[in-house]
Amino acid sequence: MHVDIVSIFPEYFRPLELSLIGKARARGVLDVHLWDLRDFTHDPHRTVDDTPYGGGPGMVMRPEPWGETLDAVRAEAARLGVDAPLLIVPTPAGELLTQRAAERYAAEPWLAFACGRYEGIDERVLLDARRHMRVEEVSIGDYVLAGGEAATLVIVEAVARLLPGVVGNQASVLDDSHAQGLLEGPAYTKPAVWRGLEVPEVLLSGNHAAIARWRREQAIRRTAVRRPELLDALPPGSLTPHEEAL
């Protein structure tokens, strides 16, 4: 997968050189190209923002540098044989990111991210981008960040870990919270007793069927308490009558 990230803070993405994603990049599973928006300005101060039409607080990101940068991103994608990357624009006004969306993004050959700052990007940038690319406006939660960079890091990590070969044990990806529409239950490791706290006996029993049953029940109970709406969203018949009663 190829990922383009446009930002005025490309150094914000140093974390993508570390750990799982850094290793995936070193192995060629993932290719990340950072674009500095200021490289596509033409004034001495490399200006990327201006006051909002209609007044109001803060500044809005100017359309010209964005238009030129996204043209360059598209040209690079075309040069490498991709007719149009999916452009993801993190914004508080976006659709909420879900695991299903991350799975959909993981199937794309090429993702581009437009990281806004200030009060956002001139709307015409998105309108123009939609003439040439699929564009999705995405939020990572019901809170507001200072810009799209942190959200882009979250989305890239949620997507990259789904790519084959990135996470060593692919089975662990399938059992993660939200992977099956449920929250993960509690996990334990050695020692069997720590500060007087014991590991649940079933996990020491070696009875794999009982362990699997216990883990699923724990996941259902935790989901029912913390995120009941996820249970409501499960496909009909996902829970047995016994599990429904938990």
Ligand SMILES: COc1ccc2nc(C(=O)O)sc2c1
């Ligand atoms: C100006 O660009 C921004 C500002 C805040 C913000 N908050 C996000 C979120 O997903 O919470 S994405 C995002 C982009």
